[in-house]
Amino acid sequence: MLKLFDLGARPARSPDAPPAVTATGGPASAPSGPASPTALVLDEWGLRRGRDLVAESDRLRAAGADALAAADYFGAAFDPDPALAPACADPRRHAFLARVLDAPEYRALRADTRLDDTAAAIAAAHLAEQFARLPAPDAAEKSGGDFGAELAALRAAAAAVDGARAEVAEFRDAAAALGLGPGAPGAGDPAAIAAVFRRVRNDPGIKRICELAGRFRRVARAKQRRKAAHGTGDVVGVVPGGDVGRLLPAELVRLAVPELELDALRRIAEGHALCREHHATEPVGKGPVLAVVDESGSMAGDKVHTAKALALALAWVARHQRRWAGLIAFSGGSGERLLALPPGRWDEGRLCDWLAAFIGRGSDLDVPVAELPRMYREVGAPVGVTDLVIVTDALCRIPAALRESFLAWRRAARVRAVALVVGGAAPGDLAAVCDETHAVPALDPASETVGRVLSL
Numbered sequence: 001m002l003k004l005f006d007l008g009a010r011p012a013r014s015p016d017a018p019p020a021v022t023a024t025g026g027p028a029s030a031p032s033g034p035a036s037p038t039a040l041v042l043d044e045w046g047l048r049r050g051r052d053l054v055a056e057s058d059r060l061r062a063a064g065a066d067a068l069a070a071a072d073y074f075g076a077a078f079d080p081d082p083a084l085a086p087a088c089a090d091p092r093r094h095a096f097l098a099r100v101l102d103a104p105e106y107r108a109l110r111a112d113t114r115l116d117d118t119a120a121a122i123a124a125a126h127l128a129e130q131f132a133r134l135p136a137p138d139a140a141e142k143s144g145g146d147f148g149a150e151l152a153a154l155r156a157a158a159a160a161v162d163g164a165r166a167e168v169a170e171f172r173d174a175a176a177a178l179g180l181g182p183g184a185p186g187a188g189d190p191a192a193i194a195a196v197f198r199r200v201r202n203d204p205g206i207k208r209i210c211e212l213a214g215r216f217r218r219v220a221r222a223k224q225r226r227k228a229a230h231g232t233g234d235v236v237g238v239v240p241g242g243d244v245g246r247l248l249p250a251e252l253v254r255l256a257v258p259e260l261e262l263d264a265l266r267r268i269a270e271g272h273a274l275c276r277e278h279h280a281t282e283p284v285g286k287g288p289v290l291a292v293v294d295e296s297g298s299m300a301g302d303k304v305h306t307a308k309a310l311a312l313a314l315a316w317v318a319r320h321q322r323r324w325a326g327l328i329a330f331s332g333g334s335g336e337r338l339l340a341l342p343p344g345r346w347d348e349g350r351l352c353d354w355l356a357a358f359i360g361r362g363s364d365l366d367v368p369v370a371e372l373p374r375m376y377r378e379v380g381a382p383v384g385v386t387d388l389v390i391v392t393d394a395l396c397r398i399p400a401a402l403r404e405s406f407l408a409w410r411r412a413a414r415v416r417a418v419a420l421v422v423g424g425a426a427p428g429d430l431a432a433v434c435d436e437t438h439a440v441p442a443l444d445p446a447s448e449t450v451g452r453v454l455s456l
Helices: 044-056 058-062 067-078 091-102 106-113 117-132 137-142 145-177 190-202 204-226 249-255 258-269 302-320 348-356 372-379 400-413 448-454
Strands: 235-241 273-278 286-294 325-330 336-341 385-392 415-422 436-440
Touching: 044 058, 044 067, 044 117, 058 117, 067 091, 067 106, 067 117, 091 106, 091 117, 091 145, 106 117, 106 145, 117 145, 117 190, 145 190, 145 204, 145 302, 190 204, 190 348, 204 302, 204 348, 204 448, 249 258, 249 273, 258 273, 286 302, 286 372, 302 325, 302 336, 302 385, 302 415, 302 448, 325 348, 325 372, 336 348, 336 372, 372 400, 400 415, 415 448, 436 448
Parallel strands: 286 325, 286 385, 385 415, 415 436
Antiparallel strands: 235 273, 325 336
């Protein structure tokens, strides 16, 4: 067990490794001992993770990275404080990683990947790909000698860090949109999270929805913070966070001490500062949040992507308020899909299926006015005040009898209904069955209408 966790923190060594050499090919002046097989100081777990990554990642294998190289690339992103070994059996990899660790943007990247298996694996793939593009030593000598090799290594290191930061940002947006972000309930399985991200990355539709959902979610977070909640004066504990308004006095004092100020700002930025935890009580029981997306043929493309992004943001609001959410896709008599999302862990696979599918076609009534009472029961959420948001581009005509039965169900279930009619069409009969109807040219996160919907 001690060897497995490498409690002595000894660097990996290979007795058969050749003597250390410099990046220019000459013998190294120090150290005099054998060179390490890895460029970084890694323990047994790090070496094993390198072997696992090569077996799991097609990108690493395509880049020609072996287990030792993969362990180096992963460790540079994952380890809290990666350190270069004094010498490495592969001086080119050692020099490349030295440039990476010195890159100006590397610290920002490591803040996003540190101790995060999936994000670190993404960064490792970028490092391996850029290292594979470095010119061979003979080619580097012909193209400019040591200066040319140094310049190529600097460019490759910068490109690797920039590419990794961009893809890790995409991963964060996708994870947050699908309920896998920081603070999400349930244990995070790195393999499952990586599989979900691969699906998002390979599906342009889901990728676009997750990008848009991030914008709506930021608006929703701002709107929810401004809401007055009962019981916020009741402090029930201490939690890590970055909300300056809830910082403990001990954390605030650190900001006034020059020697501790930068560390305190880092802890706040990373969400690791100690904050008060307040308990808020709602005077009225809350039912589910139902988001209805019209999937008739006229909603194809950016319309439905934006509507589903808004639905994901509403699901985030529901989870934030510890409520159930129901995502409903409907297209007249052509088909329907219902996905119930509990306040706890979501089924990311089924959520991706719901986002990727599109019914098309449609009929005269592309809003489930007749079907909503049944769908409400199928969600299985606790009874309480329910919020219903309908997104459509249809001019709805609702028969009088159906209109009366829908209004009766709304009164019985205590449903507050809001309809957004996209494209500027008239609301039609939706105005008679909803508390609010808004005709908007598009779903813009910055618009007052969308902000009002997300402040439920």
